[in-house]
Amino acid sequence: MKLFRKDSSYAVRTLVYIAQQNQSEPISSTRVSQELGIPRNFLRRIYSLLIQAKILKATEGARGGVKLAKAPEKISVWEIIHALQGDIRVCDTNHSKEPCKDSNTCLMRKKIIGIEKLIVNEFRKITIQTLIEDSGSKPYQKHFGK
Numbered sequence: 383m384k385l386f387r388k389d390s391s392y393a394v395r396t397l398v399y400i401a402q403q404n405q406s407e408p409i410s411s412t413r414v415s416q417e418l419g420i421p422r423n424f425l426r427r428i429y430s431l432l433i434q435a436k437i438l439k440a441t442e443g444a445r446g447g448v449k450l451a452k453a454p455e456k457i458s459v460w461e462i463i464h465a466l467q468g469d470i471r472v473c474d475t476n477h478s479k480e481p482c483k484d485s486n487t488c489l490m491r492k493k494i495i496g497i498e499k500l501i502v503n504e505f506r507k508i509t510i511q512t513l514i515e516d517s518g519s520k521p522y523q524k525h526f527g528k
Contacts, residue, residue, distance in 0.1 A: 385470055385501065386463065392420050393428050393462050397437070397510050398517075401454040408440075408447030428466065435465035455511035460502055470501055 395418055400409055411429065415422040429448055432438040439451040450457065463470070473494045 387467055389424070389428055390463050390466050392418075392424065393432060393466055394459060394510075394513070396420065396425065396428065397432075397450070397454075397457060397462065398513055400438075400448065400450055401510050401514060405449055408445070408449050410447040413447075431465050432462070435461060437461060437465060450510075453511070454514060455509050457510045458506045459508040459513075460505035463505060470498055472498055472501075 396414055399414060399418060403409055411422055411425050414420065415425050420428075429438060429440070433440055433448075433451075436451050437457055438448045440446065440448050473490070
């Protein structure tokens with residue numbers, strides 16, 4: 383079970399990088415891909431999901447690229463995870479489309495839901511800005527998150 387997948391890690395790294403750049407100009411996917419070592423096709427998929435979630439905004443054309451859609455302190459890691467992965471689920475039977483046949487008698491159901499809420503709340507506390515501040519406001523380094 384992975385709570386924080388590779389695509390979410392790439393998305394966080396990308397958003398930190400973008401936040402540390404000059405926000406007056408869009409940043410191309412080629413530049414981000416080369417600087418961070420993220421495959422360009424994978425990055426485009428991440429961009430698409432982040433644009434749908436209104437975390438990034440895109441500009442088309444030769445000088446196009448992406449910019450943050452809101453301030454780094456307004457972008458939580460939970461928003462990113464949710465945009466890429468959906469809800470965090472510790473137990474599949476707890477959230478499947480078909481109701482669990484044991485949901486009324488499950489001894490763990492309330493505990494699992496509580497654990498999921500705790501995890502989400504912790505991820506909500508982490509923002510792109512807090513990650514930048516925790517790094518000592520150093521310029522982005524390629525080895526971040528590895």
